[in-house]
Amino acid sequence: MLANQWMGKEDLEVNEVPDPRILNDRDAIVRITSTAICGSDLHLYDGYIPTMRKGDILGHEFMGEVVEVGKGVGNLRAGDRVVVPFTISCGACLSCSRELFSLCENSNPNHRIAEKVMGHSPAGLFGYSHMMGGYPGGQAQYARVPFADVGPIKIEDGLPDEQVLFLSDIFPTGYMGAEMCDIQPGDVVAVWGAGPVGQFAIASAKMLGAERVIAIDRFGYRLDKARQAGATDVLDYEEVTVLEALQELTAGRGPDACIDAVGMEAHSAIGPLHAYDRAKQATRLETERPHALREAIMACRNGGTVSIIGVYGGLMDKFPIGSLMNRSLTVRTGQTHMQRYMRPLLDRIRNGDIDPSFVVSHTMPLTEAPEGFRMFRDKQDECNKIVLKP
Amino acid sequence: MTSTASPGLRRTARLLGLASTGLGVAMLRDPEGVARVAGVDDSDTAVPVITVVGARELVHAAGLLAGRPGWAWTRVAGDAMDLIAMGRALADRRGDRYRRLRTATVAVGVLALVDLGTALRSSRSRDEGPATDLPPTAPWKRAIAVSAATTVNKPPAEVYRYWRNLENLPTFMAHVREIRTPDGGRRSHWVAEAPGRRTVEWDAEVVEDRPDRLIRWRSTGDADIENTGSVEFVAAPGGRGTEVRVHLAYAQPAGRLGKVVATLFGEDPGQQVRDDLSRFKQVLETGQVVRSEGSPEGPFARRLLTQRPAHPRP
Ligand SMILES: NC(=O)c1ccc[n+]([C@@H]2O[C@H](COP(=O)([O-])OP(=O)(O)OC[C@H]3O[C@@H](n4cnc5c(N)ncnc54)[C@H](O)[C@@H]3O)[C@@H](O)[C@H]2O)c1
Ligand SMILES: [Zn+2]
Numbered sequence: 001m002l003a004n005q006w007m008g009k010e011d012l013e014v015n016e017v018p019d020p021r022i023l024n025d026r027d028a029i030v031r032i033t034s035t036a037i038c039g040s041d042l043h044l045y046d047g048y049i050p051t052m053r054k055g056d057i058l059g060h061e062f063m064g065e066v067v068e069v070g071k072g073v074g075n076l077r078a079g080d081r082v083v084v085p086f087t088i089s090c091g092a093c094l095s096c097s098r099e100l101f102s103l104c105e106n107s108n109p110n111h112r113i114a115e116k117v118m119g120h121s122p123a124g125l126f127g128y129s130h131m132m133g134g135y136p137g138g139q140a141q142y143a144r145v146p147f148a149d150v151g152p153i154k155i156e157d158g159l160p161d162e163q164v165l166f167l168s169d170i171f172p173t174g175y176m177g178a179e180m181c182d183i184q185p186g187d188v189v190a191v192w193g194a195g196p197v198g199q200f201a202i203a204s205a206k207m208l209g210a211e212r213v214i215a216i217d218r219f220g221y222r223l224d225k226a227r228q229a230g231a232t233d234v235l236d237y238e239e240v241t242v243l244e245a246l247q248e249l250t251a252g253r254g255p256d257a258c259i260d261a262v263g264m265e266a267h268s269a270i271g272p273l274h275a276y277d278r279a280k281q282a283t284r285l286e287t288e289r290p291h292a293l294r295e296a297i298m299a300c301r302n303g304g305t306v307s308i309i310g311v312y313g314g315l316m317d318k319f320p321i322g323s324l325m326n327r328s329l330t331v332r333t334g335q336t337h338m339q340r341y342m343r344p345l346l347d348r349i350r351n352g353d354i355d356p357s358f359v360v361s362h363t364m365p366l367t368e369a370p371e372g373f374r375m376f377r378d379k380q381d382e383c384n385k386i387v388l389k390p
Numbered sequence: 391m392t393s394t395a396s397p398g399l400r401r402t403a404r405l406l407g408l409a410s411t412g413l414g415v416a417m418l419r420d421p422e423g424v425a426r427v428a429g430v431d432d433s434d435t436a437v438p439v440i441t442v443v444g445a446r447e448l449v450h451a452a453g454l455l456a457g458r459p460g461w462a463w464t465r466v467a468g469d470a471m472d473l474i475a476m477g478r479a480l481a482d483r484r485g486d487r488y489r490r491l492r493t494a495t496v497a498v499g500v501l502a503l504v505d506l507g508t509a510l511r512s513s514r515s516r517d518e519g520p521a522t523d524l525p526p527t528a529p530w531k532r533a534i535a536v537s538a539a540t541t542v543n544k545p546p547a548e549v550y551r552y553w554r555n556l557e558n559l560p561t562f563m564a565h566v567r568e569i570r571t572p573d574g575g576r577r578s579h580w581v582a583e584a585p586g587r588r589t590v591e592w593d594a595e596v597v598e599d600r601p602d603r604l605i606r607w608r609s610t611g612d613a614d615i616e617n618t619g620s621v622e623f624v625a626a627p628g629g630r631g632t633e634v635r636v637h638l639a640y641a642q643p644a645g646r647l648g649k650v651v652a653t654l655f656g657e658d659p660g661q662q663v664r665d666d667l668s669r670f671k672q673v674l675e676t677g678q679v680v681r682s683e684g685s686p687e688g689p690f691a692r693r694l695l696t697q698r699p700a701h702p703r704p
C-alpha cells in the first residue's frame with residue numbers, strides 16, 4: 001500500500017510499504033477513503049515531538065471501510081463504513097470506564113518512555129511517535145485499528161466523508177475545549193487560534209450557549225472562517241494588542257473562559273519574545289513556544305477557566321503561575337476523550353446543527369501529502385484544512 | 391524496585407543526610423557565625439568558602455536523604471577537602487582561635503570516620519546483593535531481588551484465580567516459555583528462555599496459598615535457577631480494582647550460570663517484572679497483550695531502545 005512516511009524533520013515521502021495485518025483478536029483492518037492533515041501533525045513535521053523514527057507512517061484523522069476483523073470484534077463486519085478516533089482505548093481499564101479514553105492504561109505498549117517524560121503515560125495514539133505507542137497512522141491506503149470494538153463509529157446513512165471525517169479528532173476536540181469551559185448564560189469565551197480546531201471550539205461554544213465568542217488569529221481568511229463558525233468578534237493580533245482589546249470588549253472583566261487552540265508552536269507579534277522562545281526551543285531548553293497560553297492566562301477574568309486543547313509536549317518557561325494562582329483560575333486540558341463525544345456529535349451532524357465540512361479548503365491525492373503539509377504549515381493559498389484521498 | 395541496601399544502613403545514611411542538611415543550612419544562613427565558632431572569622435575568604443561548602447552539604451543531603459548510602463562517598467570526599475583546609479588554617483592560628491578551630495577539626499574528623507564507615511558498608515552491601523526484600527524462603531548469600539506492583543481493574547478473586555492457574559503465567563511473563571502443573575497446581579515445572587537459545591528449567595512448589603489474597607512459591611530440588619516469589623492481591627480503595635504486588639528473588643550462583651542469570655534479567659531486573667505486570671494487566675483487562683508495529687512484543691524494556699519504525703512488516 002501507499003503511505004505517507006516521516007523521514008526526518010520537514011521531510012516526508014509517500015512510499016510503498018507492506019499492507020497491515022491483524023496482530024490481535026480485537027483488531028480490524030480499514031481501507032481508508034479519506035484522511036486529513038492536523039495541526040498536531042505539524043508538531044511532528046517540524047520535529048518538536050521526540051521519539052519519531054525514520055519511516056513512521058503519519059496521520060490520525062481517518063475513515064474508511066472495514067475489510068477484515070479479528071475474532072474478538074463482534075460489532076463490525078467487512079463492508080462497514082467507519083470513522084476511527086485518533087486515541088486508542090481498550091474500554092476496560094479504570095480510565096476508560098471513567099470515560100477518560102485518552103488516558104487508557106493499556107493501549108500504549110511504550111508507556112515506559114512516556115513515563116520518563118511525563119510521569120505517567122497517556123493512551124496510545126495513531127501515527128504520533130513511539131512515546132505514544134509506535135502505531136502507524138492513517139495517511140495511508142490501509143490501517144490496522146486496535147480495539148476496533150471500542151473505537152470506530154459506524155456511519156450508516158449516506159453522509160459524505162467530508163461531513164463525518166472530523167469526528168475522528170478536531171470536532172470532538174473543539175467541542176471538549178468548549179465543554180471544559182463549563183459555559184454559563186452570559187459567558188464570553190475567547191479562543192486563541194482560528195485554525196480548524198479553534199473553529200470547532202468556536203462553533204461548539206456557541207452551541208453550548210456562550211453569549212459572545214471572540215476569535216484571535218492573524219490570518220484574515222481564518223478569522224472569516226471563525227465568523228462563519230459563529231464568532232461574534234474577531235481580533236487580528238498583529239493589528240491590536242490582544243489584552244487591551246479583550247478588556248475593551250468585556251468592559252474590564254476579561255473573558256469568562258479562554259481556550260488555547262494554538263499549542264506549542266505559537267507565533268508572537270512581539271519580535272524579541274518570539275526570538276527568545278524560538279532560541280530556547282531550538283536548543284531544547286524549553287520545548288514549547290507558549291505565547292498564546294501565556295496571554296490566555298493573563299486575559300482570563302478572575303475565577304475564570306483556561307481550557308487548553310492546543311498540544312504541548314514537554315517543558316515551558318515563563319509560565320504565569322502567579323496570575324493563575326492569585327486569581328483562582330481553573331485550568332482544564334487533555335487530549336480528547338474521543339469515544340465520549342463521537343456518538344452525540346454524529347447526532348448533531350445528522351440533526352443539521354452543524355456541517356463540519358465547512359473547514360475543508362483543499363482536497364488532494366495522498367501522493368501529494370508532502371506538498372500538502374508544506375502548504376498547511378505555511379498557511380499558503382488560504383489553506384485551512386486538507387483532506388487526502390488515498 | 392531493586393534493593394541493594396539494608397534498612398540499618400539506609401537509616402545511618404538518612405541520619406548523615408540530616409546532619410548535612412543542618413550544616414548546610416547553618417553555613418548558608420549565617421556563614422559569619424559559623425566562621426566565628428570555627429575560629430576562622432579573621433580570614434576574608436572564610437565567608438565565601440563556608441557558603442560554598444554549605445551548598446555542597448545540601449547536595450550530599452539530597453542523595454543521603456533519598457536513602458542512598460553510596461552518597462556517603464561524596465561526603466567522604468568533602469570531609470577530606472575540609473580537613474585539609476582546616477589543617478592549613480590551624481597552622482597559622484594561635485590562642486582562643488586555635489582552640490576553637492581545633493575543636494571544629496576534631497568534630498569534622500569524627501564525622502569523617504562515620505562517613506567513611508557508611509560509604510564502605512554501602513560498597514560492600516552492593517557487592518553482596520540485597521539484604522532486604524529477600525523473602526524468608528531465600529537462603530542464599532548472593533541474590534537478585536525485585537519487586538513491582540500494578541493495579542488491575544478486576545476484583546481480587548478474579549485476579550487471584552488467573553494467577554493461581556500457573557499455566558497462564560507464560561502469557562504475560564516474557565521469559566517463561568512454559569509451565570506445567572501435573573498435579574493440579576501445587577507442584578509445577580517451569581521452562582524459561584535464556585540467552586543464546588538456551589532454556590533453563592526448574593520445579594517449583596506453592597508453599598503458601600491464601601485464596602484471593604496471596605500465593606508464595608519456591609523452586610525445589612536441583613533447579614537451574616533457584617528462586618522464590620510471592621504475589622499479593624489487595625482490593626484497591628473505592629472500587630479501583632486490585633493492587634497486585636510481586637516480590638521475586640533469584641539465587642545468583644557463581645560461575646557461568648551466574649552470568650546466565652545476570653544476562654537473563656538484564657541490567658535492570660525490576661524493569662522486566664514491571665513489564666510482565668503491564669502485560670498481566672493488559673491480559674486481564676483487555677484479553678490480550680497490546681502490540682504496535684513499533685513494539686510488536688508489547689511492553690518490553692529492550693524494545694524501547696530498538697524501536698522498529700511504525701509501519702507494517704510483511
Ligand atoms: N487536544 C487534542 O486532543 C488535540 C487534537 C487535535 C489538535 N490539537 C491541537 O490543536 C492545535 C491547533 O490545531 P489546528 O489543526 O487548528 O492547527 P493550525 O496550525 O491550523 O492552527 C493554529 C492557528 O493558531 C494561530 N496562532 C499561532 N500563534 C498564535 C497566537 N500567538 N495567538 C493566536 N493565534 C495564534 C495560527 O495562525 C493558526 O491559524 C494544535 O496544537 C494541535 O496539535 C489538539
Ligand atoms: Zn489531529
Ligand SMILES: [Zn+2]
Binds near residue numbers: 090091094095096
Ligand atoms: Zn483503557
